[in-house]
Amino acid sequence: xxxxxxxxxxxxxxxxxxxxxxxxxxxxxxxxxxxxxxxxxxxxxxxxxxxxxxxxxxxxxxxxxxxxxxxxxxxxxxxxxxxxxxxxxxxxxxxxxxxxxxxxxxxxxxxxxxxxxxxxxxxxxxxxxxxxxxxxxxxxxxxxxxxxxxxxxxxxxxxxxxxxxxxxxxxxxxxxxxxxxxxxxxxxxxxxxxxxxxxxxxxxxxxxxxxxxxxxxxxxxxxxxxxxxxxxxxxxxxxxxxxxxxxxxxxxxxxxxxxxxxxxxxxxxxxxxxxx
Numbered sequence: 001x002x003x004x005x006x007x008x009x010x011x012x013x014x015x016x017x018x019x020x021x022x023x024x025x026x027x028x029x030x031x032x033x034x035x036x037x038x039x040x041x042x043x044x045x046x047x048x049x050x051x052x053x054x055x056x057x058x059x060x061x062x063x064x065x066x067x068x069x070x071x072x073x074x075x076x077x078x079x080x081x082x083x084x085x086x087x088x089x090x091x092x093x094x095x096x097x098x099x100x101x102x103x104x105x106x107x108x109x110x111x112x113x114x115x116x117x118x119x120x121x122x123x124x125x126x127x128x129x130x131x132x133x134x135x136x137x138x139x140x141x142x143x144x145x146x147x148x149x150x151x152x153x154x155x156x157x158x159x160x161x162x163x164x165x166x167x168x169x170x171x172x173x174x175x176x177x178x179x180x181x182x183x184x185x186x187x188x189x190x191x192x193x194x195x196x197x198x199x200x201x202x203x204x205x206x207x208x209x210x211x212x213x214x215x216x217x218x219x220x221x222x223x224x225x226x227x228x229x230x231x232x233x234x235x236x237x238x239x240x241x242x243x244x245x246x247x248x249x250x251x252x253x254x255x256x257x258x259x260x261x262x263x264x265x266x267x268x269x270x271x272x273x274x275x276x
Contacts, residue, residue, distance in 0.1 A: 053079035086120035111150045114138040170208045189223040214255035216242045221262045239266040
């Protein structure tokens with residue numbers, strides 16, 4: 001007896017699925033465009049986005065240039081978005097606001113293009129092309145709608161993505177540093193130094209600068225110490241420059257003793273070179 005309600009629910013569910021499947025099959029064969037439009041919207045409102053997307057895609061060319069075209073494109077874009085097809089939804093929202101620039105929904109569509117790219121962007125461990133696109137599109141949106149209702153959300157997303165860029169750049173710099181300590185370290189010392197300096201330039205206020213500026217001193221010393229005779233003086237002098245930069249920026253630091261040690265070693269090596 002306890003199983004009876006469960007069986008009833010299952011039967012109702014199967015009937016509902018069968019009914020939707022039958023309805024979809026009927027609509028796909030239909031040439032009644034009003035029926036197709038109503039069916040697509042009905043599927044969308046029920047959250048059946050695959051069916052809705054299929055029908056919107058089918059009828060969009062038919063309704064092109066009519067009063068319904070704007071609504072179809074809008075629902076179609078959101079169907080892609082809710083299905084997690086963020087590159088496609090970004091494209092559809094872009095088509096929307098470029099086609100219907102005077103629409104009351106144009107502002108929302110341009111924001112959703114950028115937001116779709118943000119949703120498509122990966123974590124900091126992966127390639128950040130989508131994240132860079134999202135920042136560009138979000139900034140374009142803010143330039144166009146500086147008093148938008150989405151203003152705060154857009155800025156929060158830009159800030160979040162900038163942190164991802166910073167983290168990715170830090171990870172890249174540390175990767176070159178780790179490679180520079182391996183068997184073929186000479187091939188990576190200069191590359192590591194370049195990434196440290198690029199990071200400092202791109203993210204001057206980063207919390208990682210103290211560590212990376214210390215590593216600049218260490219790496220520069222190692223590069224100088226393993227250089228051929230004619231390059232040693234120039235490179236030890238550069239180590240002293242990195243030391244000055246570090247001390248000026250971080251007069252009190254957990255790395256102070258280490259950078260001062262590299263300063264003394266570099267000064268000693270320079271004195272030997274000048275004596276010789």
